[in-house]
Amino acid sequence: MDKDSKVSITVIRRLPKYYRYLGDLLKKGINRISSQELSKMTGFTASQIRQDLNNFGGFGQQGYGYNVEELHNQLGRILGLDTVYNAVIAGAGNLGQAVANYKGFEDAGFKVLCLFDKNPKLIGLKIREIEIRDVDSLEEFIKENNVEIGIITTPKENAQDIADTYIKSGIKGIWNFAPADLKVPEDIIVENVHLNESLFTLSYFLKNRSDYTT
Structure with missing residues (x-):
């Protein structure tokens, strides 16, 4: 997307970590996670996670959090992992x-x-x-x-x-x-x-x- 070129390299370097943890959650059968819970896993603040993801669009819902599979798939596409x-x-x-x-x-x-x-x-x-x-x-x-x-x-x-x-x-x-x-x-x-x-x-x-x- 056009917005990618404006995203900080430090944000981009955090995306693979989010992607990896979300993949682990999928393997455990976890379907939903909040930014606070993701914060405990990744070591980044919940606010930082929300800001990072907002660079690429709205993925979460207030009161619900993030759909793990959907966010994992979206981050995979952002990282270009849907291409061989x-x-x-x-x-x-x-x-x-x-x-x-x-x-x-x-x-x-x-x-x-x-x-x-x-x-x-x-x-x-x-x-x-x-x-x-x-x-x-x-x-x-x-x-x-x-x-x-x-x-x-x-x-x-x-x-x-x-x-x-x-x-x-x-x-x-x-x-x-x-x-x-x-x-x-x-x-x-x-x-x-x-x-x-x-x-x-x-x-x-x-x-x-x-x-x-x-």
Whole structure:
């Protein structure tokens, strides 16, 4: 919707958490929930939840709360999860194989078509029926298979070259696990997952935890 472009990135980053908790409620057979109850689950205030959801329209009813299934479905559509996205992974080492093995990735509508690597010992192997191919065929494969998402799980020194190949091939979305800051055009969307940075942050809070406890 047109309103999406005006929504704060901090709001957008909270939506997947709402979606996950609502999915858990559906599995438990819970049909209705209030913003106060959702607040206790998510850690966000009830007011914040209502403000976040109001960015995308009115979902709740005063005195009733939210219909769990309806809100879950609506958030799925807002997040684009009602669409199947074809994806490829460049880097078929331990991390790349772990991403390919992650069943939740597929359940959310992201279909990994192929892995790519330059290691001849890996080429031809399969991870959950997903073949590992020579990285030299990456560009051709993307163009022939309507790939929308490029995943990078290569070492740092190879990440920019892979990103350049993705962009050249027409990919507009990159999920980057490499510890590198990619240089891309403004119209390319990059979501970084820097595992080391997250671990270092955890280390900081562990070392200084007395400053953050009451």
